[in-house]
Amino acid sequence: MTKQWGLKSTVGLALALALSTGAMAQQTSYKFGLAMPLTGGQATYGNDQVKAAEWAVDEINKKGGINGKKLEMIVLDTQADPQVGIQSVNRMISVDKVAVFVTAWSGVVKAVAPIANDNKVVELSVGANSPDISQLGDYVYTTFPLADVDIRAVANYSAKDMGKKKAAVLFINNETGIGSATVYRDTFTKAGGQVVAYEAYDQKATDFTGPLLKIRAANPEIIHLQGLVAESPQVIAQARQLGITVPITSYSGIYNQKLIEQLGAAAENVIATSLAPGVEDSPLVKDYVDRWVKDVGRAPNGLPYTQYLYDAPALIAAVFTSLDKKGITPTGENFRKEMLAIKSFDLPLTGKITFSEDHTVNKPVYLVEVKNGKWTKKAVVGQ
Amino acid sequence: MDYVFTILILIGLFVILASSFDLVIGHCGLISIAHPIFYAIGAYISAMLSKQSGMPIPLSILCGGVGALLASALVAVPALRVSGDYLLIASIGFQLGLIELAKHFHEIGGAGGLTNIPSFLIKDFGRESYVVLVLVLAVATVLFIRWLTQGPYGRMMTAMRDDELAFSMLGRNAIWVKVAVFAIGSGIAGIAGGLYAHYFRFLEPDQFGLLQSSAVLTMVVVGGMRTTMGPVIGAIVLQLMPQIITFFNLPPSILGPLQGLLFTGLVLFFMFVRPQGLLPAADLWVGRNRDGDAGHSRKEARS
Numbered sequence: 001m002t003k004q005w006g007l008k009s010t011v012g013l014a015l016a017l018a019l020s021t022g023a024m025a026q027q028t029s030y031k032f033g034l035a036m037p038l039t040g041g042q043a044t045y046g047n048d049q050v051k052a053a054e055w056a057v058d059e060i061n062k063k064g065g066i067n068g069k070k071l072e073m074i075v076l077d078t079q080a081d082p083q084v085g086i087q088s089v090n091r092m093i094s095v096d097k098v099a100v101f102v103t104a105w106s107g108v109v110k111a112v113a114p115i116a117n118d119n120k121v122v123e124l125s126v127g128a129n130s131p132d133i134s135q136l137g138d139y140v141y142t143t144f145p146l147a148d149v150d151i152r153a154v155a156n157y158s159a160k161d162m163g164k165k166k167a168a169v170l171f172i173n174n175e176t177g178i179g180s181a182t183v184y185r186d187t188f189t190k191a192g193g194q195v196v197a198y199e200a201y202d203q204k205a206t207d208f209t210g211p212l213l214k215i216r217a218a219n220p221e222i223i224h225l226q227g228l229v230a231e232s233p234q235v236i237a238q239a240r241q242l243g244i245t246v247p248i249t250s251y252s253g254i255y256n257q258k259l260i261e262q263l264g265a266a267a268e269n270v271i272a273t274s275l276a277p278g279v280e281d282s283p284l285v286k287d288y289v290d291r292w293v294k295d296v297g298r299a300p301n302g303l304p305y306t307q308y309l310y311d312a313p314a315l316i317a318a319v320f321t322s323l324d325k326k327g328i329t330p331t332g333e334n335f336r337k338e339m340l341a342i343k344s345f346d347l348p349l350t351g352k353i354t355f356s357e358d359h360t361v362n363k364p365v366y367l368v369e370v371k372n373g374k375w376t377k378k379a380v381v382g383q
Numbered sequence: 384m385d386y387v388f389t390i391l392i393l394i395g396l397f398v399i400l401a402s403s404f405d406l407v408i409g410h411c412g413l414i415s416i417a418h419p420i421f422y423a424i425g426a427y428i429s430a431m432l433s434k435q436s437g438m439p440i441p442l443s444i445l446c447g448g449v450g451a452l453l454a455s456a457l458v459a460v461p462a463l464r465v466s467g468d469y470l471l472i473a474s475i476g477f478q479l480g481l482i483e484l485a486k487h488f489h490e491i492g493g494a495g496g497l498t499n500i501p502s503f504l505i506k507d508f509g510r511e512s513y514v515v516l517v518l519v520l521a522v523a524t525v526l527f528i529r530w531l532t533q534g535p536y537g538r539m540m541t542a543m544r545d546d547e548l549a550f551s552m553l554g555r556n557a558i559w560v561k562v563a564v565f566a567i568g569s570g571i572a573g574i575a576g577g578l579y580a581h582y583f584r585f586l587e588p589d590q591f592g593l594l595q596s597s598a599v600l601t602m603v604v605v606g607g608m609r610t611t612m613g614p615v616i617g618a619i620v621l622q623l624m625p626q627i628i629t630f631f632n633l634p635p636s637i638l639g640p641l642q643g644l645l646f647t648g649l650v651l652f653f654m655f656v657r658p659q660g661l662l663p664a665a666d667l668w669v670g671r672n673r674d675g676d677a678g679h680s681r682k683e684a685r686s
Contacts, residue, residue, distance in 0.1 A: 038639030050635050075635040077642050081594075082496070082587050087389060091629065094386030110496055111585040119385065130495055174486060174494045203483075 029070040030320045030330060032313070033092035033101030035108065040079040042105065045302050049104070049127070050075055052306040055291070056313040066320045071313065074098060082111030093119050099332045100319075102312045104305075106130040106176075113140045121332035122339065126312050127305045131179060134359040139336060143315065143353055144308055145363045147176065150273040151183045151226075153365035153381040154249050158222050159191035161379065162247075168197035168220035170211055170235065172227045180226045180251065188224075196220050201227075201235075208235050212242050225250045233262045240266040247271055252304055260373060267370040271378060274366040276304040276350045280377050281366070284348050311347035318345055388510045392582055394622045395517035396575050399524045401602040401614035403571035408600075409608040409664075410532045411564040412544035416596040417458075417474035418572055420481055421451040423591035425573025426580040427491055430500040433581070440503040444577030451573025452566045459565040463558050470565075478596070485588040496587035503581040513582055520578065524571055529611045531567075540564060601646060605653050607660030616661055621649070 034053055037046035057073045065071050074096045076088035085108035092098045093115065101116075103109055104127035113136035116123035125133050125142040133142050158164045167188050171181035177200070185195050197218035199211035212235075215223060225248055227235055232254045239248065240263075247269045255272035263270075279286045285307065292300050300306040319339045320330060328334050344354045353361050367378040404418045429447035432438045438446070462473035486494035504512045531537060543550040543557050551557055580586055598621065606617025625642055633641065653660065 038635055039643035043639060043643075047635070047639060054635075075638070076629060077639060079642075082585055082590050083393075083583070086583055087386075087393070087626065088629075090386040090389045091626070094384055107496055107587045107589070110498055111583065111587070113498075114502075114584045115385070132495065132498070136498070176494075203486075 029072045030066045030317075030324075031072045031074060031096055031098050032316050033074045033076065033089070033096065033098040034312075035076050035078045035085055035088045035092065035101060035103040035112070037080040037105065038075075038077040040081065042080040045305065046078075046080070046104075048300045048302065049306050049309040051296075052300065052310040053102070053313055056310045060313060060317045066317060067324045069324065071317055071320070073313065078103065078105065078108045080105040080108060082107045085112050086115065089115050089123075093121050099330050099335045100124060100316055102126050102309075102316075104128050104309075106133070109133055109140070110136060113137055116140055116332075119332065120336075122336050124312060124315075126308050130176065136359075139332065141339075141355060141359055143312060143361060145275050145365075146360055147180050148183045149363065149382075150251050150275060150365045151180045152187045154224065154251065154271070154273055154367070155184045155187035155193075156191050157367060157379060157381050158224070158249060159188050159193040162222070164193060164222040166194050166196045166218075166220045166222075168199070168215040168218055168223045169195055170197075170199050170201070170208075170215060170223060170225050170227075172203060172231070173200040174203055177226050181224075184224050184226065205231070206234065208238050209242070212239050212244065215239075216242055216244055220246060222246055223248045225254075227253075229253050229256070233259050236270060237263055237266050245269070255304065255368060255375065256302065257299060257375075260370060260375070264373075267373070269370065271367060271369045272375075274304050274368055275363055276307040276366070278303075278366060278368065278375075278377060282349070282351075288349055307349040311350045311353075314347050315339075315345050315353070318342065385510065388514050390622065390626060391514045392517045392578075394619055395514075395521040396579055397599070397602060397618035397622055398521040398615050399575040399578075400572055400599050401606065401618045402521075402525050402528050402611075403568040403575075404599050405603045405608060405610075405614040406528050406532070406571075407565055407568035409603060409610075410528075410537065410544070411540050411561060411568075413463075413561055413565055414468065414471045415474040415565070416471070416593075416600055417478035418569070418599055419591040419595040420474075420478035421455055421569035421572040422576040422579070422595075423481075423485075423586075423588070424454050425451045425576030426586050426591075427485070427497070427576075428573075429577030430497055430580040430586060431491060433501050434499070440501065440581055444503075444574060444581070447577035447580075448570045448574035451576065452570030455569030456562055456566045459562045463561050463565075475593075479592070482588045482592055492586070494588060496585055498585055500580050500584040500586070502584055505582070517578055517582075520574070525611060525615060532611070598646070601650055603660075605649055605660055607662035607664060609664035610660075610662045613660050613662040613664075620661075621646075 034050065036050050037043050053073060057071055060071050074092055076091060078085035078088055089101060089112040092101050100122040102124045103112060104125060106128040109125040109128045113123060116139040117137040120139060123140045127144050129144060129147040131146050131148055133146060158167060169181050169184055171177040185198060188195060197215045197220060199214055201208050201211050223246060225232060225235055232250060236248055249271040252273050252275055255274050260267045277285055279289055289299060319335055319342065322342060323330050323334060323338050340355060344352060346352050355361060365381045367381060368375045369378040400418065400422060407413050407415060425447035428450040429443040432443040432446055433440050458473055458477045462470040485491060491497055504516065539560060543560055547557050602617035602621050603614050605620065607613025624645060628641060
């Protein structure tokens, strides 16, 4: 019995391999991988990000590709799950022989890092913001600023530019919530402010009255909320119901149209960050958002993230073009060298990016505020 | 080749998981779907022991197995004393509670996951050696469970599963059998967890949740409960199918939904068309099948 089934599985694998070799034969194109959640709970974001990358690849190929050669993108599903991500990335590297791949979601980014390092293939994390991503190894880079960048900007801006002296911090009790809340507290205190309340709520909580009442009693001038997209609107709504009217700051997660739709007037005085230029900052971004409305009939889910995904193929194409000009074989090792040699890239939708020695990138932080039912630009911090 | 190795390793690991799960839910009839948490316990114990105290990896994997075994006994003893259904509730509670707890322990990586787990065998003997190790252990697990279920112990389990009251009347201790089988199955899952940890070198609490429970359950149901080869086939089919689909070069807008519908579709299909799974268990269908088959072959032999 065992023998028979062993044979069958071998045949299946051989078939799978035979199918793949057909795609490997041609050398006239440049390939890269994109591993994103196409299914599962994160799919609404993953699919929009894939669409943005697809548009970018089409655009690059329309403009002549990599010195006349085609840029090809291999898209595979990760379900935002480490184990599925490992399989997808292994497939891209072993079967499709990519030299570089793009992925997101902290769990997947971390899980596939050993594969990238072992195979000397460049992993570009685009969208995950866990601070330890910068320490995952020689072949792991991020084009997206890690968590501490925007939290620091918000804390500094509140203390220095808005002149707030007393802040309260309300955060979700998980890895990212705790990490970011600590960064905010330390930065705000250093900038001369005082954190008068520091409250956490449980991940699955739906009622936030307890911590909010404690915060109200502490009488802060500003509140920083570090939650997830899912429950943040609820928290803000309950805060406003309890008569807390001070400005509420948060991070890029809550920067979307839905927040205003859900909260209505309660959304006023909410300040979020964006790590990419908005519609008002760049005509290219405006064209891009218009294209979404025209082609898909709505704005993209998580606009800034899709902007970063749109720009990833441009960065990869720039490195490939340079390698192609010099006639260097596009291995992962050469790709990494060339990418670090070029160092600075001017990208269409997110602006300039410079790779630093410590595997992070620095970007200006855009602060946006809800005013009269609309997200309006407040300030640009950093750079 | 890494791709093929990874698939083979995952197939091997899921053969171990599905077979040991079938021992618990199929052969012994214990309703619990918390199998992945024992997989997780084995993985985390083995990873932490080798990472923090530098314990030799084979030993740490074994400790992971023992840890999972003890943890499962801890859940089973109080739950089974009440009644069978309580095991389902207690085990799910244990699974979800432990996952939540793990997310808040920064020593084991918290919700962000445990990274930099030491690797085993790969550096010295290449990835092939790990594939061989996992597949050998998978075959050993299947043979062990076959030996266990087809011997006198197996007959005891069948008797208890089919009529617990009659079984007790014979002077046997049903609870002791249940706890022992639950612990054996979970201990095997723990060893599989250790094997997972030292190859993939990253663990995240969320990956051992209800999604994985349903995946393993699907493997057992699709393959055929209470058979030796059923879970093996289920594990192979459900590991290979999503991979094969990716070779059809479908656009992401089709690939995504197709992958998503695959599991659900398979479960629905089997529930309606073939509830006994690909390989039906002999004792359930014995009357009809044996007669029918025998008649067929006799006729064929004559003509």
